[in-house]
Amino acid sequence: MIPHERAMERRQFLKGTLGAASLVALAGCDNLSQTSWFPSILSKAEKLTERVQRAVTPANALAKEYGEADISKVFPANGNTDPGTEEYAEHVAKNYSEWTVDVVGMVQTPISWSLAALKELPSRTQITRHDCVEGWSAIGKWTGVPLGELLRQVEPLPNAKYAVFHCADVDEDGIPYYESMALADCYHPQTILAYELNDTPLDIPHGAPIRLRFEQQLGYKQAKYVMMIELVETLSGIAGGKGGYWEDDQGYEWYAGI
Numbered sequence: 001m002i003p004h005e006r007a008m009e010r011r012q013f014l015k016g017t018l019g020a021a022s023l024v025a026l027a028g029c030d031n032l033s034q035t036s037w038f039p040s041i042l043s044k045a046e047k048l049t050e051r052v053q054r055a056v057t058p059a060n061a062l063a064k065e066y067g068e069a070d071i072s073k074v075f076p077a078n079g080n081t082d083p084g085t086e087e088y089a090e091h092v093a094k095n096y097s098e099w100t101v102d103v104v105g106m107v108q109t110p111i112s113w114s115l116a117a118l119k120e121l122p123s124r125t126q127i128t129r130h131d132c133v134e135g136w137s138a139i140g141k142w143t144g145v146p147l148g149e150l151l152r153q154v155e156p157l158p159n160a161k162y163a164v165f166h167c168a169d170v171d172e173d174g175i176p177y178y179e180s181m182a183l184a185d186c187y188h189p190q191t192i193l194a195y196e197l198n199d200t201p202l203d204i205p206h207g208a209p210i211r212l213r214f215e216q217q218l219g220y221k222q223a224k225y226v227m228m229i230e231l232v233e234t235l236s237g238i239a240g241g242k243g244g245y246w247e248d249d250q251g252y253e254w255y256a257g258i
């Protein structure tokens with residue numbers, strides 16, 4: 001749950017931006033952060049920059065968590081639903097026993113974690129809603145290791161600003177899927193590398209064996225099939241330079257706040 005003070009802070013912010021008329025419309029809403037329309041309306045009206053949105057939704061604000069009864073009967077799979085490469089097929093055949101997540105780049109100590117090693121670290125379980133830009137949402141229960149835990153072990157260098165998630169899947173043209181997030185967001189308590197959906201090891205369509213959950217942002221930021229996390233100072237040298245597969249290809253927003 002979002003602490004009440006946060007909702008108050010948001011109202012204060014809105015008072016400053018939207019004026020009295022809009023406040024009337026908002027008056028009945030007890031928890032602005034839990035409504036899906038709130039930031040998107042602002043985003044259209046105000047052309048929200050990352051900076052402004054961070055002011056509305058503090059970096060440590062929690063995305064809404066749901067109860068067991070809210071879990072969707074079917075959680076759709078979207079985008080690539082099987083990397084389809086020989087290399088990936090071999091991992092599947094070996095039940096991912098040789099899969100590693102390598103954290104590299106601007107770090108003091110690069111570390112490579114096996115799936116078993118990741119599962120030994122402290123875990124977090126959260127029931128959240130996934131929103132895809134294609135117009136569907138689903139509520140699922142994710143279990144994984146907080147990314148902040150891994151970062152504490154590799155020790156980012158002072159200039160590291162972003163984490164880039166390199167995935168095992170490629171599109172028809174052989175272009176790999178990747179995503180990125182600000183280093184600050186990596187330490188958010190709900191940012192996890194998930195290995196279970198609804199108490200079951202991830203299946204191939206949902207990103208087996210490891211996928212990112214970045215609950216404050218849209219579906220395409222939730223990188224599946226994560227193999228390597230690279231810390232960088234700038235995104236300009238990575239693929240198309242816009243910080244993600246869809247950002248490069250379709251001009252999707254990099255800061256995909258919900």
Ligand SMILES: Nc1nc2c(c(=O)[nH]1)N[C@H]1C(S)=C(S)[C@@H](COP(=O)(O)O)O[C@H]1N2
Pocket residue numbers: 075076077078079080081131132133167168169177205206207219220221222223224225
């Ligand atoms: N590696 C990889 N990650 C990805 C995608 C993808 O095609 N490849 N699609 C994204 C999109 S658009 C969405 S909505 C979600 C879908 O996750 P799901 O298949 O578990 O529903 O994964 C995201 N992460």
Ligand SMILES: [Mo]
Pocket residue numbers: 078131132133134219220
């Ligand atoms: Mo999506």
